[in-house]
Amino acid sequence: MNVNDLNQSEKAQYKEVASELRCLVCQNQSLADSHASLAVDLKEKIAEQIRAGKTSEEIKSYMQDRYGEFVIYKPAYSLENAALWLGPFVVLVIAIFMARKVVRSSKVIPSQEVPSIHADKAWAEDLYKRSSKTR
């Protein structure tokens, strides 16, 4: 059983599944990209199972049962993978927090200059206007 024995829609499913599974021999390639002997065998297996009417999910879990979660390119949403999925967002929140702090502290510097009386007056008026608006 080979890809070429599949019909058009089966081929589309084959492509999708083979590109979402990792080749275990050359680990940074998907099965679709790999020509390793094991990858060829596994691709035949995929073709067979597609012909047998298996869904993409069934084929992927077939592979996962034998080779472990590592074969799946997209890790599952599980507690063990929480750091993987949530980590980037945690880092983003920290980054935003730190950026705000930096921006705020740089704003303080101009106020440390000795203000002229005119500037002082404008500042007071501005403050007055703003506080009356919020009331």
Next chain:
Amino acid sequence: MIKKRLRLYLPILVLLFLGVFLLRGLWLDPKKLPSALIGKSVPAAVLPVLSFQGSEAEAMQVADVRLLQRIDELNGQPWVLNVFASWCQACLIEHPHFLELAKQKKIRLVGLAYKDDLANTRRWLNQYGNPYDLILIDQNGQYGIELGVYGVPETFLMNSKNTIIHKQVGPVPTDYFQSMALPAIEASR
């Protein structure tokens, strides 16, 4: 003041924190994956047995993998399945260790000739010695897929209930039986 000093050291602390992970990464082998089959029964299959009688004796006998434990005096004992091939260079590294283990007769050794030409398998065994009590044949790698084999050699250890309790990818160390097999067997009791 303390806060300011802490800030000064923060980059160093972050760097050290990262360093610990990166350092650990240096000793991690990305080729070694945890087996999905640990704790599961050895996959069922009836496989041909390699015979040595005459060069034309193409494997006619067959063996049921799950019934191997029932044969002769090793009844119900743990056993080892070693996936090997004559084309596999790394297999020669571990081969002497299996020959030694076979001499001591501590555990049943079953070989699985993986995607190999049978004439080559026989020649290889004649040349380097045969440590196996029995050799099964997986000529098209189908049983290998069931076992999740992705690199030869691989060595599986089954307990007395045919459950896979240990898997070694790549050549086994000299003291495989003492350092890996025995602790796994003890732990599964």
